[in-house]
Amino acid sequence: MRSRHILITGASSGIGLAAAQRLAEAGHRLTLPCRNQSRAEALAAALPEAVALPICDLADLNSVEHLAEALLLEGTPIDTLVLNAGLQYSGARAPRWSAQGFELTVAVNHLAHQALLQRLLPLVLGSPRHRVVVTASEVHDPSTPGGRVGRPAGLGQLEGLRQGAGSAMVDGRSPFNAEKAYKDSKLCNLLMARALATRMGPVRAWSPGLVIPRGRGGFFRYSREHNPLGQALFATLARDLLRLSDTPQRAGALLAGLAADPLEPGTGFAYLSNRLVAPGQLRFEAREPSAEARDDDLAENLWQLTGTLTGLGDSGGHNPAGIPR
Numbered sequence: 001m002r003s004r005h006i007l008i009t010g011a012s013s014g015i016g017l018a019a020a021q022r023l024a025e026a027g028h029r030l031t032l033p034c035r036n037q038s039r040a041e042a043l044a045a046a047l048p049e050a051v052a053l054p055i056c057d058l059a060d061l062n063s064v065e066h067l068a069e070a071l072l073l074e075g076t077p078i079d080t081l082v083l084n085a086g087l088q089y090s091g092a093r094a095p096r097w098s099a100q101g102f103e104l105t106v107a108v109n110h111l112a113h114q115a116l117l118q119r120l121l122p123l124v125l126g127s128p129r130h131r132v133v134v135t136a137s138e139v140h141d142p143s144t145p146g147g148r149v150g151r152p153a154g155l156g157q158l159e160g161l162r163q164g165a166g167s168a169m170v171d172g173r174s175p176f177n178a179e180k181a182y183k184d185s186k187l188c189n190l191l192m193a194r195a196l197a198t199r200m201g202p203v204r205a206w207s208p209g210l211v212i213p214r215g216r217g218g219f220f221r222y223s224r225e226h227n228p229l230g231q232a233l234f235a236t237l238a239r240d241l242l243r244l245s246d247t248p249q250r251a252g253a254l255l256a257g258l259a260a261d262p263l264e265p266g267t268g269f270a271y272l273s274n275r276l277v278a279p280g281q282l283r284f285e286a287r288e289p290s291a292e293a294r295d296d297d298l299a300e301n302l303w304q305l306t307g308t309l310t311g312l313g314d315s316g317g318h319n320p321a322g323i324p325r
Contacts, residue, residue, distance in 0.1 A: 004129065006259050007031040007071075007078050007120070009058065009113065010085025012039045015135070015208055017046065018252020019082075019259065024049040028260060031078075033067055035059075058085055058112035060099035061310055068119035077126035080259045083113040083189070084135040088182040095176045101165030102309075105178070109185035114192050114303070115310040124200070131202050132193070133258045138207040138273055140187040141290035153183035153290070155191075155298065161305050188302060190271065190293040195303035197269035198296075204258050205289070208251040209274035209282055254284055 006023055010016040011032040024030055024047050032047075033056035034040035040053040056067040071078075087108040089096065098107035117124075117132065124130045138144040142152035151174070159172030168176040170184045193205040254274060264270075273287045292298065307313045 002129075003027050003029060004079035004260055005029045005031070005076060005127070006080040006082060007033070008082040008084055008259070009033055009056075009116070010135075012043045014248045015251045015255055016082075016084045017043070018248045019084075019255035020047060020051070020252075022253060022256040023260060024051060026256075026260065031071070056116075057099075058108045058116075059104060061112065061115055062099065064112050064115045065119065068116060071120060071123060076123065077130075078120060078123045079127045079129050080131050080133060081117065081120060081124050082133045082135075082255065082259050083117060084133070084255065085109070085113070086135065086137075086185075089178050090182070092178045093176075095168040095178075095181070103160075103168050103176075103181060105181040106161075106170055106185045106188065109182070110188035110192065111306060111310060113189070114306045115312060117192075117196065118307065118310070118312045121200070130200070131204065131259075131263065132196060132200075133255070134189050134193040134203065134205040135255070136189040136193070136205045136207050136271070136289075137183075137186040138209065138275070139183045140190055140293055143290065147183065147290075149179075151177055151180040151183075153180065153187045154292065155184060155187060155302070158298075158302060158305055161302075161309065164309065187290070187293055190289050191295070191299040191302045192306070193271075194269050194293070194296065195299040198300075201267035201269070202263055203269050205269070205271045206254070206258060207271075207273040207275075208254065 006028050008016055008020055008030065011020040012034055020030055020032055030051040031054065032043060032051055033054050034043055035057050037055060040055060043053055054067055054070060057063040085108065087105055089105070096104040098104050100107070102111060124132065137146070139146040140153050141147045147153065154171060156171030156173060158170060160167035160170045163172055169181060170188070174180060190205050193203045197203040251274065270286055271289045272284060274282050274284045275287070288294065304314060
């Protein structure tokens, strides 16, 4: 297998870290943006192989811009761009905000990722072997077990994003709900991937299924201050008793394969899900995302609106509209 240059967001823990470890062992060149210096130092200790660990806070679009500018100046083509980082603060009653005033879940999970993607497209397209991998979630789909719990995903006509900074929900109508905000951000991920596939290919979106590590990291990282006992009980029940979840190591192996393995035929959009078929048994296979995630008009509208909000328009470039500062 030929070595690839692979950039992965969210590689300092969980699935992303497990994937990065496998890819580093296989000899691939990795660029792993980290939110701050302490995370970069911890990741360097976990990955003794030579990797690039630039600083990038996805909660700040200016930080995304600075990372992209540095990588563009370096000019090394990116064979695989993996948009994997995810944030969820389950149980919170009030929204949190990004540096530019967007609700934090959609800011990190969607807006920052599309901004990074658009800025780095020249480097991605500069590789003849390019691909983009987007980590979504089955909770985007109200018909799945995870999607049926609580309020379902639904973006409406994107009224909240059209209002710009300060809107707590993408649809602009629903009262703030942290779980729905996460579901909506994962729906945005799939729609972004779909819109991207009309501009370049291949694009692979995937759902890792329910992944619960042991300990208080990962699954508890952003929500442990809200009902930590309930979170711990749920993790024990789902992981150990009902065997509904996968491990970060197995899910990370799936992500590493999507990033580096030879592609199946077809160069457009594909969605794959690590689906539970029986207790303790998961099957990774191509599936159809939800009906809303297959809405090409909504995908295009979201792409265009996100480009406007991040100051990038329809394609990459250097802050033509001015990122809010």
